[in-house]
Amino acid sequence: MTSFSFIFRITFAWTLASMAVAVFMAQTLLSHRDSGGMLVLLVLGAMAFAAISAFSHVRRVRLLTGQVDRGTLASRQRRQIEVPFEAGETFDIIDAAIRDLPGAEQVDSARDSLQVRAKIRYLHPYGGGVMWQMTGHTGPSANQVIVTVTPNGDAGSVTLICEPERGAWTDWFLVDGGANLENADAIGRAVARRVAERRRSEQAAAVQSATEKELTVAKLSLLHAQVEPHFLYNTLASAQLLTRSDPARADEMLGNLIAYLRNSLPRTDDALSTLGKELERARAYLDILVIRMGPRLRLQVEVAPELHGAPLPSMMLQTLVENAIKHGLEPKAGGGTVWIIARVVDGVLALTVADDGRGLSGEGGGTGIGLRNVRERLRLAYGNAASFTIVSNYPSGVAATISVPYQRNAAASPVLEKVA
Incomplete structure (x- = not known):
């Protein structure tokens, strides 16, 4: 009908x-x-x-x-499209969709006013022969597309108009052969495809970020559970010898080993630790080495008690301390000093571990896995708000600094500061 x-x-x-x-x-x-x-x-x-x-x-x-009604038969097509992106992104999607339309020419876009106007050259579906033009279609005359994007909170509302470049009164006599219907549907499909691609990209990025985080947490769990065999064996061997010559120091060494192992157990979650807890672990480790290395190892800790409650990712301080010992002081014949310094400047907690050992140019350096892990965990936990730097210390050695946003939301840990 x-x-x-x-x-x-x-x-x-x-x-x-x-x-x-x-x-x-x-x-x-x-x-x-x-x-x-x-x-x-x-x-x-x-x-x-x-x-x-x-x-x-x-x-x-x-x-x-596949259907015929008043809307599809009209030579002038209007569409209302809701895009789940803010108006600027929606405008970019619509503009790209129109420019990729077959026959698109003279595309004028104004991003500030969120409007696009374009002329669409008529493309004959059957080659544009004489008989086709004689059937009443508009032939080589152009159609036009007019688009307006209206901000709608976090989304963009698109008003799309596809029509012939002639007066509306001519619609009583002339038809467009479905050209504007085809253009309107093509733009709608292009927008849907680009939105779907954007969603897939966002989901892929989210999955990748979650995978990276899970991988980092898994590495952290392994790091927690890992106690190097030679460190454990050497500590137990030293304690065994001290039980015969100096029972008091043997008891002190075993107490430090217990404290170190207790703090190195894997955590059930990836929640932040505190500077006080991490300092307690590092001190237990260093105190063991002080007993073993004697005067070859000296410690200087400068951390104010009010900073002990500052949140800090676990095992980061321990990684820097172990690097300073293994690659800086142990290879050096005369040993040296390890400094642990914490300062707050402009709302940023800067935690530095420095030594006066062999430095960056010394032989026997490690693989760098621990430092790469520190950088990656900082990126996942803080994004661009955190940083990690490692530079040469003067006159010798290395200084590594972790900088994170400072927060006061944890109780201070009773860690005794001392110089050995």
Whole structure:
């Protein structure tokens, strides 16, 4: 019924127009004997042309959409599209979709006003032959696309208009062969595809970030559970010897080993530790080495008691201390000093572990896995708000500094500061 009404409307309009022309011609051609027959042929030809044109339009619309109604048969198409991105991103998506449309030319976009206007060259679906143009389609004349993006909170509302570049009154006589319907649907599909790609990219980034975090947590658990065999064996061997010569120092060494092992047990979650707890672990480790290395190892700790409650990722301080011993002081014949210094400057906690050992140019350096792990964990925990630097210490050795946002939301840990 809708198809019949559309064909009848187009045919009726052409009939009225041709009859008006016939009446005008009849008044000016009364002296010609055969003028009546010519006028009848003119009216009948116009009616046939209109009927064929409308029928061809209906068949093409049905081919494009699979259904025929007043909306799909119209030569002027309007769409309202909701895009789940803010207006600026929505504008970029729409602008790219229009520029990629077949036949798009003279695309004028204004990002400040969130508007896009473009001319779309008509592309004949069947080669643009004479018979196709004779069926009433607009032929080589252009269509146009007008888009306005309206901000809607965190989303963008898109008003899309696809229409011929001619007056609206011509819709009573001319059809577009479904060209603007095709353009509107193509832009809608392009927007949907780009939104889906953006969503997939976001999901992939989220999965990658979660995977990296899980991997880092797994590495941290291994780091917690790992006690180097040679460190444990050497400590127990030293304690065994001291039990015969100096039982008091043997008892002190075993107490430090117990404290170190207790603080090195894997945590059940990846919650932040505190500077006080991490300092307690590091001191237990260093006190063991002081007993073993004797005067070759000296410690200087400068951490104010009020900073003990500052949140800090676990095992980071321990990693820096172990690096200072293994790669800085143990290879050095005369040993040296390890400094642990904490300062708060402009809301940033700077924790430095320095030594006067062999330095960055010394032989026997490690693989760097521990330092890479520190950087990666800082990135996952704080993003760009944290940093890690390692530089040469003057006159010798290395200074490594972790900088994180300072917070006062944990109780201080009773760690005794001393110089050995």
